Amino acid sequence: MTRKTLILIAAGGSALLMLGALGFQYIGQMPPCKLCYWQRYPHIAAIAIGLVALWLPGRLLPGAGALAALxxxxxxxxxxxxxxxxxxxPESCSSQPITGLSTDDLLSQIMTAPVVRCDEPPFVLLGLSMASWNVVASMLLALIWLQALRKS
Incomplete structure (x- = not known):
């Protein structure tokens, strides 16, 4: 496979994982926890790196893509x-800034807010949670990025 093809596969894999995460969040009504959000940021970086790496030669960008996947x-x-x-x-797995609320409004918001815990997986497939599947998929993507690096 060519360098460009490998980069497309690797960045596309991160894009598919992001679409899947957003699907679980918005279609499956499974709000993400703090650690779920943290896992998304490197995928977003890998997508951006992939888009740039398609047009710029060199080893730096495929290396950065591999680092994002890892x-x-x-x-x-x-x-x-x-x-x-x-x-x-983390002590708090989901928090948002609080501004401009009265004490009563704040208490009402706290009492009605859904609790999203990092230690309770909302979905398990074949004994692995979404976080575990992300590890498997991201390691495969890292290998593809490294193959693109080798072709650079």
């Missing part, structure tokens, strides 16, 4: 450990 895999592994109770996750 980063999201690492965050996914951390998230998997939190879900499996191997270690503790």
């Amino acid at each position: 980063t999201t895999a690492g965050i996914g592994f951390y998230h998997t450990g939190v879900e499996r109770k191997w270690w503790l996750g």
Whole structure:
């Protein structure tokens, strides 16, 4: 395969994973936790890197794409450990800035807000949570990025 084809596959894989995450969020009504959001950022970076790498030669961008894929895999592994109770996750798994609310409005918002916990996977397939599947997919994408790097 050519360098461009490998980059398209790797960046496209991140795009598909992002579409899947958004589908679970908006169609499946499974709001993401804090760690889920953290896993998305490197995929977004990999997509952007892929778009630029299609037009610019060199080894830097495929290397950066591989790093982005390995980063999201690492965050996914951390998230998997939190879900499996191997270690503790962040103290607050979902928070938003609070501005301009009265005490009564704030209490009402707190009481009606859905709690999204990092240690409870909302979906499991073949014994693996979405975070675990992200690790598997992202490691494969990292290998594709490294193959593109080798072709550079």
